[in-house]
Each structure stands twice: as structure tokens, then as C-alpha cells.
Amino acid sequence: MSGCTDMPVLRERGQHEVFCGLTGIVWLHRKMPDAFFLVVGSRTCAHLLQSAAGVMIFAEPRFATAILEEGDLAGMKDAQDELDAVVERLLARRPDIRRLFLVGSCPSEVIKLDLAKAAQRLSSHHAPHVEVLSYSGSGIETTFTQGEDACLAAMVPGLPATEAANLVLVGALPDVVEDQALSLLAAMGIEAQVLPARRTGAPLAVGPNTRYALLQPFLGDTASELDKRGAARIEAPFPFGEEGTTAWLRAVAEAHGVDDATFEAVTTAPRVRARKAVAAARDTLAGKRLTALPDSQLEIPLARFLARECGMVPVEIGTPYLHRAIMAPDLALLPECRLSEGQDVERQLDRVRDDRPDLTICGLGLANPLEREGLTTKWAIELVFTPVHFYEQAGDLAALFARPLWRKEKLDFADRMEAAE
Amino acid sequence: MKLSMWTYEGPPHVGAMRVATGMKGVHYVLHAPQGDTYADLLFTMIERRDRRPPVTYTTFQARDLGADTATLFKDACLAAYERFKPEALIVGASCTAELIQDDPGGLAEALGLPVPVVALELPSYTRKECFGTDETFYQLVRTLAKPCERTPEVSCNVLGPTGLGFRHRDDVTEIVGLLEGMGIAVNVVAPMGARPSDLARLGAAHFNVVLYPEHAEAAARWLEREHGQPWTKTIPIGAGAVRDFAREVGMLAGVEPRIDESRLREPWWSRSVDSTYLTGKRVFLFGDATHVKAMARVARDEMGFEVVGLGCYNREFARDVRALAKEYGVEALITDDHLEVEERIAALAPEMILGTQMERHVGKRLGIPCAVISAPVHVQDFPARYSPVMGVEGANVLFDTLVHPLVMGLEEHLLAMFREDPEFHDAAGPSHHGGSAPRPAEPDVPRNISGTSKGADVVVWLADAERELRKIPFFVRGKAKRNTEAFAAEKGLAEVSVDTLYEAKAHYAR
Numbered sequence: 001m002s003g004c005t006d007m008p009v010l011r012e013r014g015q016h017e018v019f020c021g022l023t024g025i026v027w028l029h030r031k032m033p034d035a036f037f038l039v040v041g042s043r044t045c046a047h048l049l050q051s052a053a054g055v056m057i058f059a060e061p062r063f064a065t066a067i068l069e070e071g072d073l074a075g076m077k078d079a080q081d082e083l084d085a086v087v088e089r090l091l092a093r094r095p096d097i098r099r100l101f102l103v104g105s106c107p108s109e110v111i112k113l114d115l116a117k118a119a120q121r122l123s124s125h126h127a128p129h130v131e132v133l134s135y136s137g138s139g140i141e142t143t144f145t146q147g148e149d150a151c152l153a154a155m156v157p158g159l160p161a162t163e164a165a166n167l168v169l170v171g172a173l174p175d176v177v178e179d180q181a182l183s184l185l186a187a188m189g190i191e192a193q194v195l196p197a198r199r200t201g202a203p204l205a206v207g208p209n210t211r212y213a214l215l216q217p218f219l220g221d222t223a224s225e226l227d228k229r230g231a232a233r234i235e236a237p238f239p240f241g242e243e244g245t246t247a248w249l250r251a252v253a254e255a256h257g258v259d260d261a262t263f264e265a266v267t268t269a270p271r272v273r274a275r276k277a278v279a280a281a282r283d284t285l286a287g288k289r290l291t292a293l294p295d296s297q298l299e300i301p302l303a304r305f306l307a308r309e310c311g312m313v314p315v316e317i318g319t320p321y322l323h324r325a326i327m328a329p330d331l332a333l334l335p336e337c338r339l340s341e342g343q344d345v346e347r348q349l350d351r352v353r354d355d356r357p358d359l360t361i362c363g364l365g366l367a368n369p370l371e372r373e374g375l376t377t378k379w380a381i382e383l384v385f386t387p388v389h390f391y392e393q394a395g396d397l398a399a400l401f402a403r404p405l406w407r408k409e410k411l412d413f414a415d416r417m418e419a420a421e
Numbered sequence: 422m423k424l425s426m427w428t429y430e431g432p433p434h435v436g437a438m439r440v441a442t443g444m445k446g447v448h449y450v451l452h453a454p455q456g457d458t459y460a461d462l463l464f465t466m467i468e469r470r471d472r473r474p475p476v477t478y479t480t481f482q483a484r485d486l487g488a489d490t491a492t493l494f495k496d497a498c499l500a501a502y503e504r505f506k507p508e509a510l511i512v513g514a515s516c517t518a519e520l521i522q523d524d525p526g527g528l529a530e531a532l533g534l535p536v537p538v539v540a541l542e543l544p545s546y547t548r549k550e551c552f553g554t555d556e557t558f559y560q561l562v563r564t565l566a567k568p569c570e571r572t573p574e575v576s577c578n579v580l581g582p583t584g585l586g587f588r589h590r591d592d593v594t595e596i597v598g599l600l601e602g603m604g605i606a607v608n609v610v611a612p613m614g615a616r617p618s619d620l621a622r623l624g625a626a627h628f629n630v631v632l633y634p635e636h637a638e639a640a641a642r643w644l645e646r647e648h649g650q651p652w653t654k655t656i657p658i659g660a661g662a663v664r665d666f667a668r669e670v671g672m673l674a675g676v677e678p679r680i681d682e683s684r685l686r687e688p689w690w691s692r693s694v695d696s697t698y699l700t701g702k703r704v705f706l707f708g709d710a711t712h713v714k715a716m717a718r719v720a721r722d723e724m725g726f727e728v729v730g731l732g733c734y735n736r737e738f739a740r741d742v743r744a745l746a747k748e749y750g751v752e753a754l755i756t757d758d759h760l761e762v763e764e765r766i767a768a769l770a771p772e773m774i775l776g777t778q779m780e781r782h783v784g785k786r787l788g789i790p791c792a793v794i795s796a797p798v799h800v801q802d803f804p805a806r807y808s809p810v811m812g813v814e815g816a817n818v819l820f821d822t823l824v825h826p827l828v829m830g831l832e833e834h835l836l837a838m839f840r841e842d843p844e845f846h847d848a849a850g851p852s853h854h855g856g857s858a859p860r861p862a863e864p865d866v867p868r869n870i871s872g873t874s875k876g877a878d879v880v881v882w883l884a885d886a887e888r889e890l891r892k893i894p895f896f897v898r899g900k901a902k903r904n905t906e907a908f909a910a911e912k913g914l915a916e917v918s919v920d921t922l923y924e925a926k927a928h929y930a931r
Contacts, residue, residue, distance in 0.1 A: 015497070016480045020456025040422075042516035042545060047431040048459045055799075057427050058782035066422040070546045073520070082422040089424060106454045106517035110486070139456030140483040140517070346504060365461030365473065372471035 004300075004334040009322060014344025017365055018295060018320055019381075020139030021147025022105065023052045027385060028151055029062045031172040034098040034199050037063040038090065039137065040083065040115060041105030052381075062097070064090070068107055079113050080121075087122055087132075097130060098200045101151060104136035131200065133158070143320040145218040145296045145384060148172060152195055156225035159195075162205035167192040167252070168231070170222055171215030174387040181215070181239070181390055184249060187266040188258045195222070206231050213252050215239065215389065217330070218297040220323040237329040238298075239389045240397060241305035242274035247329070270391035277395025278309055281402035286311030288358035288405065294318035294343050295363055295380040301330045302361075302383065302397075308333060310398055315355045316340060318348065359401060376404050427759050427779060429734035429797060433543035434515045435460050436553020440561065440636075441511060442474040442584035443613040447561070448507035449476045450498045452490070452518035452525050467800050468585050477501040481518075491523045498529050502536070509565065509617040510534060511557065513541035537617065539564045549757075551635040551709070551735050554583050558612050559639035565620040566644065571627055575674045576606040578626040580641055580652075581633030582613035587712070587796040588810045589613060592632060595812030596657060600630065602681055603667065605674050612636075624648040628673040632656070632811065634711055635735060658715035659723050660687050660816045680813065687816035691723055699725050702827070703900065705771040706731040707754070707762055707780050708795025710738030712810075714745050716775055716794050716819075721749070723816075724823055730754065730769045732762070734777075759783075770899030773827060778802070789899070790826035867916065870902075879915070880906045886917045904929045 022045055025037040039045050046065035050057045066086045072079045083102075091097060100122070102115045119134035126132060135154035137147040152170065169181060169192050178194055185192050193204045195212075206212075208230035214223060217238050227233070236251035237244050246267060253263050290312045292299040299319045306312040314337035322341045324331075340348070345366075352360060352375070360370055360377045367377040378401050388397040434451060441449040442464050451457065458478055464470045479497045481490045502510065512525040526540025539560050543553050558580075579596060582589035590613075597607050608626035609619045623644060629652040631641045641652040651673055657666035663680065671678030690696065704726045706713045710733040720726040732754030733742045739755040746753035754765050763783045766774060774784045774791040778799045784791030793802055794810070809815040810822075867883045882890070893901050901922070908925035909917050 014480065014500075015458070015478050016455045017458045017461070018455060019459055020454070022456070023459075042432065043425075043428060043430075043549065044432040044434075044457065044516045044545070046425050046428050047435065048456065050427055051459055051463060055782075058779075058785075061426070064424055064426045067425050068546060069423060070544075072422055073546060079422070086422050086424050106456075107520060109483070110517055110520045138483075139454040140481065140486065143455060346500070363462070364466050365458055366465075368465045368469065368471055369473045 002332060004331045004336060004339060005328070007331075007336060007339050010338065010340040012340060012342045012344040012347065015346065016143070016320070016343045017293070017345040017363055018343070019052065019144040019363070020048070020106075021137035021142025021144065021150055022048060022103065022139075023144055024137060024147025024151060025049065025063045025103065026053045026056065028148055028172055028196070031175075032099065032196050032198065032200075033062075034096065035062060035101060036090065036094060036097045036099070037101045037103055038087065039063070039065040039103045039105055040108040040113060041065055041068065041103075042107045043067055045105045045107070062094070068111075073111060079111075080118055083113075083118055084122065084125075087126075091126065091130060100126075100130055100132045101154075102132065102134040103147075103151075104134065104138055104141075106138045106140050109136065109138050109140060131158075143294075145216070145298070146221075146321070148216070149219050149221045152219065153221040153225045155196065156206070156222060156229065159229070160205040161229075162207040163209060164205070164207065165209040165211070166205065167256070168204065168206065168210060168212040168226070169194045169215055170212050170219055170226070172196055173215055173389055177387045177389050177393060180392055184266060184270070184390075185252065188249075188253055188256070188262055190252065190256050190258070211255055213248070214326065216298075217301055217323070217326060218321075220321075220326060223326065235329060237304065237333060238301035240301050241278065241309040241394045242271050242391065243309055243333075244301065244305055244330075245274065245390050245394070246271060267391075274391040274394040278398045280395065281398035282310050284402040284405050285359075285398065287313065289313045289315050289355070290359050290361070291316045291352055291355060291357040292318055292361040293348060293352075293363070293366065293380075294320040294340070295361070296384055297321060297323075298380075298383055299361065300327055300334060300339075303337070304330045304334045305397070306401060307335050309394075310401070312359070312401075315357050316348075316351060318343065359405060361401075376408050378404050425758075428549075429757050429759070429777065429779070430550035431460070431463075432516055432545050433548050433550060433553030433556070434513060434541075434545065435463070436550040436555070436636075437511065437513060437541055437543060437557040438464070438474055438476055439550075439554050439583040439585050440557040440612045441476060442470070443582065443586075443589075444561075444611070444615050444617075446508035446616040446618070447475060448501055448505045448510055449474075450494070450501050450510060450512045450525070450529070451476055451478050451515055452494050452513070452523060453478045453480070453515035454517050455480045455482060457515050457517075463585055467798075468803050469800070470584075474584070475505065475507070479518075486521065490518075490521055491528055494523055494525060495528050495532060498532055498534075502532075502534050507536060509537045509539065509561070511539045511541055511561070513543055514545075516545035519543075519545050537564055549735075551737065554636040555639045555737075558583075558637055559643060561612070561617070562620055562623060562640040563643055565617050566623045566648070567621045568648075569622055569624045572606065572608060572625050574606050575604070575676065576608040576626045577628050577630050577670075577674070578608050578623055578644075578650075579610040579630045579632060581631055581635075581637035582610065583633075583636050584613070585796075586613070586633065586636070587798050587802065588808060588815075589633070591807050591809035592811040592815065594807075595809040595814055596630065596632060599657070599663075599667070599680060599812050600670065603670065603674070603676055603679050605670065605676065624650075626650060628652060630670065635709055635737070656711055656715045657811045658712070658815060659719035659819065660685060660813075661722055662715055662718060663812055663816060682813065685813045685816060687723065687820040690817075690820050691725070696725070696824075699824070699827070702726045702773055703729045703769075703771045704773045704775055705729055705766055705769055706794070707733070707774070707776040709733060710735055710742050712795035713742065713775075717745060717749060719816075719819055720775065720823070724820075726773070729771050730765060732756065732765070763787075770903050772897065772900065773823075775823070787899075792822045792826050794822075880909050880917055881915060882917045883919075886919050886922050889919045889922055901926065 115134040119132045123132040135150040206229045210231035213234040236248040239245040239248040303317045316338040318340040512529045655666040667678040734757045743753045775794045905925040
């Protein structure tokens with residue numbers, strides 16, 4: 001079955017109703033407790049971060065914005081000196097910080113503020129206590145989860161070299177999920193490290209004998225940085241649902257010469273558990289038509305899971321960016337449907353209104369307006385914050401999509417009862 | 422550069438969005454990069470709007486820079502006009518587009534659209550959200566308001582309510598009702614709910630009621646100059662201000678200042694004996710200038726609190742707020758840095774905070790009750806129920822809002838009488854925090870607990886004294902601690918014993 005491998009892709013430009021890469025900071029800083037993310041940007045950037053971070057902002061989070069002021073733009077003050085002063089103040093306030101990321105924004109990039117140079121300078125100034133790195137999370141360069149890609153890609157060149165044939169799992173997952181992945185692999189006799197490591201100084205190295213497997217689909221730049229270091233990617237569909245997780249584990253197991261008996265022994269019980277957990281939501285989801293608007297690049301593997309394991313019928317699956325090579329295994333498994341890359345939001349919404357899918361995955365700016373039009377929606381951002389990968393989360397993942405449909409059924413039923421009285 | 426973790430105000434283009442989203446028949450074309458659409462969800466989620474804000478973003482990307490961002494803008498403008506057929510268009514740039522120096526106004530004008538196009542100059546690197554609302558509304562009024570005959574009957578406009586405004590929806594209902602009750606017709610409410618055609622007939626009103634100077638003062642001043650309309654200066658928050666407002670409106674309209682007070686319960690509630698314990702509660706106020714100014718009066722004159730500090734985040738009103746602070750005998754805090762606000766609150770150790778959602782979190786951290794009186798607010802402060810803060814019902818709402826976070830009088834007595842009982846002992850935590858407020862460890866050695874780690878005036882609390890301090894109900898403990906330390910410093914004592922604690926108590930007895 002070739003699935004969507006050869007499907008033409010509708011490429012659109014126009015208004016994108018998406019977050020920029022800065023948003024990635026909100027989950028990345030949770031994953032790296034010794035890191036601080038300093039955005040160099042405008043008040044808009046600060047406002048975006050606080051809107052995306054919700055109540056987290058009140059818990060003294062490890063991110064902030066150095067807000068550019070008139071003087072920084074007019075060349076009245078040396079922006080690099082200003083930045084040094086801000087970093088000085090920040091590090092004095094937070095002595096626990098070991099890694100500092102200078103994160104570029106649209107304004108800092110348009111005024112061509114050289115953050116790479118600043119990172120180098122600050123790194124040597126604050127060595128060995130603090131390592132300073134830089135990457136771009138700007139809207140002109142990155143969409144939403146691409147911010148994580150840019151961050152991880154920035155870390156790769158600085159990783160120590162090794163000749164060892166080690167395995168690196170790439171992508172920030174909630175600790176509970178990461179631990180499950182590591183213990184499944186350990187049970188097959190495979191030792192793995194994770195990028196990003198929870199703390200700096202963790203023994204993570206790359207070299208020509210390194211193999212890596214992606215945990216998230218949006219890591220194209222990180223993958224090519226790893227390729228540059230000579231590491232080889234293990235090709236696999238992404239570990240969503242029982243099928244996705246099994247296929248992912250099998251690809252890693254095969255690369256490490258694990259025999260079938262061991263693989264079956266390790267995976268049989270959790271596979272049965274995962275299938276059983278998904279079954280509860282499958283009754284609700286089966287036969288329902290699905291549209292996903294572009295957001296995180298998770299859309300294709302999730303649609304694959306929803307179609308094959310929950311019986312949903314994909315109508316249009318949009319993604320902000322389609323990396324052909326990385327997505328190939330999932331595309332091959334996805335039933336034929338309309339694929340779109342990029343966005344012209346008004347035209348895409350016209351298609352949604354024509355299609356009238358039973359469930360639309362979309363951002364928070366669109367969800368309530370579409371609900372008012374009588375469509376049922378699942379807001380997408382939750383999918384990057386909630387533990388959804390691997391076996392034990394398969395049921396939770398299916399339930400995330402079933403819940404809006406359950407809810408609609410309940411409230412509509414109540415309405416009908418009232419009307420009947 | 423300014424290090425910032427949290428901001429009280431968004432950028433000015435968010436202010437422009439608040440005006441556009443509040444109105445009908447207006448569309449905003451915003452020259453902005455990918456990602457700036459995040460602001461849509463403030464309206465669809467926090468305010469729970471069931472429609473997308475009427476904003477089109479050009480979504481330029483890195484590859485467009487230096488090439489055709491101007492064309493991109495023009496195309497977006499045309500497409501937005503074709504699709505939405507607005508009665509008026511506003512165009513402008515977000516912070517990044519401001520740097521690339523396309524001229525949205527000139528570009529839009531060259532398109533020759535058959536509707537008025539209002540170009541906005543919103544300096545993103547020097548001004549903020551409230552400037553954006555005020556300037557946008559002013560520019561719309563300036564462009565759209567036409568010379569017109571006064572209405573035969575006495576009438577007014579109600580100016581200032583916007584999208585994403587703290588309680589604007591219900592304030593308007595309350596104040597329109599109050600005005601109509603006095604026999605004054607409401608000509609136009611704007612920006613919220615108004616169309617461009619409504620703005621055209623603003624001049625027909627006899628005077629203007631300005632509910633939120635942050636959002637409508639520039640427009641009101643222009644209307645005063647060009648259309649000879651005076652405008653109200655009293656903000657009708659709290660029973661006293663509502664009566665003053667009625668008098669001011671009555672004078673402008675030439676009618677009797679009548680208010681239906683049959684449902685005004687706040688003054689009696691506040692006089693009833695259960696409210697006696699509110700007397701002299703030390704409060705700190707922070708928020709936008711309008712709400713802080715109005716609420717300071719409510720706090721002191723209607724609730725009987727003692728105002729120990731106040732401030733605002735919008736510098737546009739710094740002078741007003743400084744003058745007010747002087748009147749209250751306190752120092753004004755004009756800042757948009759929440760850490761400074763937190764420091765001030767910690768230093769003053771008030772028994773209650775009236776503030777924004779940020780102060781609510783500060784209160785939670787310091788174990789001080791807080792009521793929200795000003796934007797920025799979160800989703801729970803856009804309630805489904807009717808809850809104005811202006812007018813007669815607003816006064817009732819405020820009484821409840823200010824009292825609920827405080828422990829009720831009876832509970833306060835119980836705390837004092839049965840402080841060792843399982844439900845009331847210290848480690849149970851304040852009930853209104855669900856017992857979740859931070860609980861410090863039991864002291865066993867003398868230590869410095871005053872929060873100042875350096876300097877000569879370090880006061881060490883002996884373990885006994887610290888234990889005794891814990892027995893004081895949490896809502897007055899901060900004050901007791903501060904007084905005791907001040908007393909010890911005055912006496913040149915380096916240690917606080919139980920005796921020092923009680924000597925200080927006697928010294929400061931009020």
C-alpha cells in the first residue's frame with residue numbers, strides 16, 4: 001500500500017493562523033531545568049509568551065524577554081552592550097542557570113542583531129559556569145514546533161565527539177514518556193541517550209557511528225545537523241498509538257540486531273494494553289471524518305493513527321511544513337486524502353465549511369468560531385503539551401479526540417430531551 | 422533593552438485589535454509576520470468570542486523581506502476588502518513591520534478602495550496597548566464623525582468600552598440603564614457595538630460619557646473641540662461616585678440627577694455589624710489608573726479600609742495617580758515591572774490587595790487575600806453572570822468582590838478563639854486558599870525572617886518569638902512582624918523575644 005506517498009500536495013501561501021517558534025520555549029524550558037531562554041524581541045514577543053504560557057508565567061519560569069526599546073533600534077545604544085547588561089543581571093538573579101539560550105525574534109532579525117556573535121562572547125565571558133547558545137524562534141523563520149527544531153539543532157555542533165556506536169533519541173518528550181521509551185529499549189538490551197538531555201553535562205556525544213531516531217516529526221534541521229556530524233538516522237513512523245510505537249521500536253530494534261523473540265517478549269503485553277485502551281474511544285471515532293489544520297507537523301502521523309487505529313476518515317490533512325524524507329513512513333501508511341502544506345486561512349476555512357468534517361483539529365484562535373458554526377473541534381496545542389507518545393499514552397491520545405465528540409453528544413442529547421418535554 | 426517576564430499591557434496593535442473587535446463593520450489589515458495571530462486567541466479564548474477577530478495578517482516571512490512585502494500588504498488588503506466588505510478599513514503595522522518601513526497607509530490609499538481607510542501610526546517600541554486603543558478610536562472618530570444636528574431630545578454618547586475590556590459588557594448595560602432612567606437618550610455607544618455609520622453621527626449627542634479614559638480620552642477631547650460636546654470626568658464606580666456621576670450628568674443634560682437606589686445594597690451591607698471587622702483593613706491597590714483611582718475611594722470611604730499604597734502601570738496617567746496618592750498620604754508606585762509591585766507589596770505587608778491577575782498571584786505567593794479590580798485579567802474574570810463594576814449593581818458586585826477573599830468576621834473570631842483547633846490552627850492554612858498557602862517550617866533556632874539578608878539592621882527572631890508570631894492570625898501577622906521589627910530597630914535591639922513582640926503590640930495599639 002502506498003497510501004499518500006504519491007499524493008499531490010496543495011501548497012498555499014497567505015495568512016497563517018499559527019504560532020511562531022518562540023512558543024517552543026514554553027515546553028522546552030520544562031524539559032531542561034538548568035536552562036534559561038532569553039528572547040531578544042519586542043513587547044509583542046513577551047505578550048505572545050505570556051499568552052501561550054498561561055498560568056505557568058506566575059511560577060517564576062525560566063524564560064523572559066529582553067524587550068527592544070527605541071534606543072536599541074536607533075543605534076543610540078550599542079545593542080550588544082545592552083544585551084550583555086541584561087544577561088549579567090539575569091545570571092546574577094538566577095545562579096542556578098547552566099545553559100542560556102539567546103532566542104532570536106522577528107524584530108531582532110530584521111535589525112540584524114547578531115545573536116550568534118553575542119552567544120560566543122557571553123559564553124567565553126561566563127565560562128565554565130554557563131554555556132550560552134543562540135537560535136531563531138522568529139515567525140519569519142519558524143512555525144510553532146520548529147522552534148524546538150532550531151533549539152536542538154543549535155545544540156548539536158557543540159556536542160562532544162565519540163567513536164562509539166551509540167543511540168540518540170531526538171525530541172523533547174514529557175519525562176514519564178521518555179522513561180517508558182528508554183525502559184522498553186533497555187529491556188531489549190539497547191542503551192539510549194536523549195537530546196535534549198535533562199541536564200547539561202549528561203553524557204551525550206555524537207560521531208560517525210552514532211545512530212539516531214526522531215521522537216517528533218518536526219526535527220528536520222536537527223536531523224541534518226546530526227547527519228553533518230556523521231550520525232545515521234533510523235527511519236521509522238512516529239510512535240503514536242500501538243501500531244506507530246511498535247513500528248518505531250521495531251525499526252530501532254532491527255538497527256540493533258534484536259531478535260524477534262526478544263522483541264515480542266518485550267512488546268506483547270504493552271501492545272495488548274494499548275489496543276485495549278484505544279478501543280474505548282474507537283467506538284466514538286470510527287467512521288468520523290477528520291480535518292487537521294496546519295499547526296505542529298504532528299498532523300500527518302496523528303491522522304495516520306486516527307485513521308488506522310481509530311477508524312477515522314481523513315478529509316484534508318494540513319501541515320505547516322512537509323519534510324518528505326522524514327515523513328515518508330507515515331505518508332505510506334496514511335489513507336488517501338487531501339494533503340496541504342502552508343496556509344491561506346480564509347481559503348482553507350472555506351474548504352472546511354464545504355467538507356463539514358465531524359472533527360477539526362485547529363488552533364485556539366479558530367476553535368470557538370468553528371464550534372459556533374456547528375463544527376466540532378479539537379484544539380491542537382494540547383497535543384504538544386500532553387503525554388501522547390508510546391504505548392501507555394495511546395488510550396489518552398485517542399480520548400483527546402473522542403472527548404469533544406462525546407461532549408457534543410451529551411449536550412445535544414440534553415437539548416433534545418428538553419425539546420421533547 | 423528591558424528584561425521582562427510578564428507585561429501588564431500588550432503592544433499597541435493589540436489595542437487597535439480591541440477597538441476593531443469591539444466594533445462591527447470594521448476590518449483591520451495588520452502588516453505582521455507569522456505568529457502575530459496569537460492575539461486572536463485573547464479574544465476567542467479569554468473573552469470567549471464566537472467569531473474570529475476582524476483582522477487580516479499579511480504573514481510575511483524571511484524570504485519576502487527586501488522583495489515584495491509591500492505587494493503582499495496590498496494583496497492582503499484587497500483580499501480582505503473583497504471577502505469582508507467592511508464599511509471602513511483600518512491599516513497598520515505590528516512591531517516587526519514598523520522596522521521594514523512599508524507604508525500601510527500610503528499603500529492602502531493607492532488601492533482606491535470605496536470605503537474610508539484609516540491608517541494607524543502605533544509606535545511599538547515606545548507605546549503600549551492602552552495607547553493603541555485610545556489612538557485607534559481617536560483616529561476612527563476623527564475620520565468618520567460628520568458634522569450633524571443635535572438630537573431634539575437630550576442625548577449622550579457612551580465612550581470607551583472595547584473588546585477584551587474588564588467588565589465593559591456589563592458596565593455599559595448598567596450605565597445605559599442609569600442614563601435612560603434619568604431621561605437621557607443614548608445616541609451611540611462606542612467603540613463596543615458601534616458601526617462606522619454610528620461613529621458618523623456621534624456629533625448628534627449633547628455630551629459624552631467617558632467610562633474608560635484609557636481608551637477614549639483622545640476621542641472625547643477631539644469631540645469637545647470639534648463638536649462642542651463636554652464630557653464626564655467622574656467614573657461611576659462605587660455608591661458615592663455613582664451619585665456624583667448622576668449629578669455631573671444631570672448638570673450636563675440639564676435634568677434632575679435621579680438614580681433608582683432601590684437595589685443599591687452596598688451602603689447598608691457596609692454599615693451592617695458584620696462589616697465592622699473590615700474597619701482599617703490595610704489595602705494596597707494596583708492596576709490601570711481609572712480603576713485604581715475609583716477603587717481607592719470605594720476602599721477608604723465605602724468599605725472603611727485603610728489605603729496603605731497605590732499605583733498604576735499606565736504611565737499616561739502617572740500625574741493623576743501621583744496626585745491621588747498624595748491625597749491618601751501614600752507614595753504612588755508608577756511601574757510596569759511586576760517585580761517592583763511585588764517588592765512594594767511585600768514591604769507594606771497589606772492585609773488585602775486590590776489588583777490585576779498578576780497581583781492575585783503575588784497575593785497567593787505571600788498569603789495575602791486579593792480581589793481583581795483591573796485588566797489584565799484571565800478567563801474567569803469574563804464571567805457568564807451579570808457582573809458590572811459600575812453603577813448601582815456594580816457597587817453591590819464590588820462589595821461582594823472585596824469581602825469574599827477576606828475571612829468573614831465570624832471566622833476571624835473563631836480563628837482567634839480556637840486557634841489550636843484542627844480546622845483553625847496555623848498549619849491548616851487560610852481557608853480561602855484551600856489550605857494551600859505556603860507553610861513555613863517550625864522554627865527551632867533564632868533566625869532572620871524579615872526577608873532582608875544584608876545590612877546592619879538585621880533582626881533575629883528568637884525561636885519562641887517566631888512561634889508566638891505564628892499564633893497571630895495570618896492576615897495581621899505581616900503587620901505585626903513589620904511593627905515588631907520597626908520597634909526593635911528603634912530600640913536598637915538585635916533580637917526579637919516574645920517580650921519584644923508584646924511590647925511592640927502595646928506600642929502600636931490603635
